[in-house]
Amino acid sequence: MLAFMKVLQPKTVEEAYELAVKNKTAPMLAGGCWLRLGRRTWPAVIDMAGLDLLRYVKEEDNEFVIGAMATQGDVERFEPLQKFCGGVVVKGVKEILGIQFRNMATMGGSVASKFGFSDIIPALLAVHADIVTFKGGRMSMQDYMNYRERDILVEIRIPKVEVSVAIEALRISRGDFPILTGAIRRDDKGVELYIGTRPGVPQLAPKASAVLSEKGAAGVKEAALLASEELVYQKNSHASKEYRMEMVKAMVQRLSGEVLQ
Ligand SMILES: Cc1cc2nc3c(=O)[nH]c(=O)nc-3n(C[C@H](O)[C@H](O)[C@H](O)COP(=O)(O)OP(=O)(O)OC[C@H]3O[C@@H](n4cnc5c(N)ncnc54)[C@H](O)[C@@H]3O)c2cc1C
Numbered sequence: 209m210l211a212f213m214k215v216l217q218p219k220t221v222e223e224a225y226e227l228a229v230k231n232k233t234a235p236m237l238a239g240g241c242w243l244r245l246g247r248r249t250w251p252a253v254i255d256m257a258g259l260d261l262l263r264y265v266k267e268e269d270n271e272f273v274i275g276a277m278a279t280q281g282d283v284e285r286f287e288p289l290q291k292f293c294g295g296v297v298v299k300g301v302k303e304i305l306g307i308q309f310r311n312m313a314t315m316g317g318s319v320a321s322k323f324g325f326s327d328i329i330p331a332l333l334a335v336h337a338d339i340v341t342f343k344g345g346r347m348s349m350q351d352y353m354n355y356r357e358r359d360i361l362v363e364i365r366i367p368k369v370e371v372s373v374a375i376e377a378l379r380i381s382r383g384d385f386p387i388l389t390g391a392i393r394r395d396d397k398g399v400e401l402y403i404g405t406r407p408g409v410p411q412l413a414p415k416a417s418a419v420l421s422e423k424g425a426a427g428v429k430e431a432a433l434l435a436s437e438e439l440v441y442q443k444n445s446h447a448s449k450e451y452r453m454e455m456v457k458a459m460v461q462r463l464s465g466e467v468l469q
């Protein structure tokens with residue numbers, strides 16, 4: 209249940225940022241889907257409902273732009289993204305719970321929370337999305353994953369570059385949290401392989417990516433083994449470390465098969 213002592217209601221992003229800096233522990237209440245799970249009583253929350261100006265999904269000349277308050281459902285229904293790069297960004301949201309949930313959970317909340325189990329983050333890494341924050345400005349998704357400043361995520365920008373990408377999430381059953389996630393990208397510079405839900409945040413597997421870039425389909429088995437060895441895997445309530453390390457080998461083979469034909 210979500211409980212708080214005070215609600216702060218900014219009308220602009222600047223105001224939200226100032227409130228966030230002044231109230232260091234106050235979370236931004238966006239869709240509220242995740243925050244609602246907690247048992248804590250917050251001294252204050254920053255209610256983002258007044259920032260409806262950040263609810264958009266649009267196509268510009270060179271980029272798709274997703275505002276922080278756009279819901280996962282808004283993204284799912286946006287036709288140009290259903291086609292872009294095989295619909296990879298839409299695939300990243302579609303597996304998350306049900307339609308009603310996706311109509312509440314925001315893209316800002318989904319990315320800013322940097323969940324290790326995220327279905328969306330691997331997809332955004334693979335399409336080389338950038339994140340725009342109020343204070344820190346524009347940065348790559350990779351940099352944002354290491355960005356620790358208290359800031360407001362304003363929008364997600366995806367370059368309109370059609371490349372070969374694929375994502376996968378392994379679940380025990382539909383609607384559950386994933387136990388392993390992965391994304392792959394092949395472009396004229398080579399192959400990038402990202403593995404998430406280890407259960408840590410999605411990370412590039414650099415050695416496996418290099419082998420796939422250099423050897424292509426002939427390097428898939430080697431890359432699969434490297435991906436299971438070069439990243440840190442741990443157990444949690446959903447899977448053991450050993451299970452993840454085995455499953456990632458099969459996942460890398462499937463993902464590679466999709467982009468290396
Ligand atoms: C039961 C359950 C199952 C889930 N399963 C999955 C799953 O299988 N796969 C998956 O990918 N995700 C899953 N999620 C996560 C979900 O997709 C959303 O990521 C999550 O609910 C956050 O979105 P929200 O809008 O509800 O954020 P909120 O709950 O409102 O906020 C979450 C966090 O994000 C911060 N935040 C919100 N907006 C901003 C902003 N603009 N700038 C900076 N910080 C911000 C808040 O301070 C807070 O810390 C699940 C969530 C729940 C509750």
